[in-house]
Amino acid sequence: RERREDIPRLAAHFLQKFRGKLGKDIRKISAYAMDILMNYNFPGNIRELENIIERSIALESSSIVLPDSLTLSVHKKAQQFAMPVPTSPTIGDGFNLDEHLAGIEKELLLRALENTQGVKLRAADLLGISFRSFRYRLAKYGMAADDE
Known part of the structure; x- marks a missing residue:
């Protein structure tokens, strides 16, 4: 230091x-x-x-x-994914928390793949999750590649 x-x-x-x-x-x-x-x-x-x-x-x-x-600490990794803070969604009729959180999660998955040139193992590490969890999340959002 x-x-x-x-x-x-x-x-x-x-x-x-x-x-x-x-x-x-x-x-x-x-x-x-x-x-x-x-x-x-x-x-x-x-x-x-x-x-x-x-x-x-x-x-x-x-x-x-x-x-x-x-492979830097989680804090440093988080800086690589700094997203503009969206304006707070209007909570009320038509708001769906699950859909809102899913959109954020998909964006982070895409950014991790972009930052690692599509290398999924590195992308999972960058997000601080297991490779298995990363693959599950890709499949959950229909983002899994045919090569798996």
Whole structure:
């Protein structure tokens, strides 16, 4: 938290440690991903950085750690889904809470898929739900792909 200048060096160390351990040929962390790490408030200090790098390497399919594979805390993830606050719906005749909440949930599912280029496992992680729950919700709203 206090020595942000150490983040690139520590991240590089953890990259070397886990790329061999996980058998991945990941050589570096993208500049944008590093910017995200540099601006992230690490509530868990060095251990959280280590865990983020390890999970990123495990999730990454390219030879470089990209921002999409960074798994930051729920608070940080919530910022990625910041939605404009809708005006309060008029509650009365014709209002249906279930329909209103379903619309919000569908929007968040779509945003998660957009942010992860359609990678469902990452989208579920981004939303903080299990992959099984994510698939259930897609099916519930008729958003499931034919490839499942």
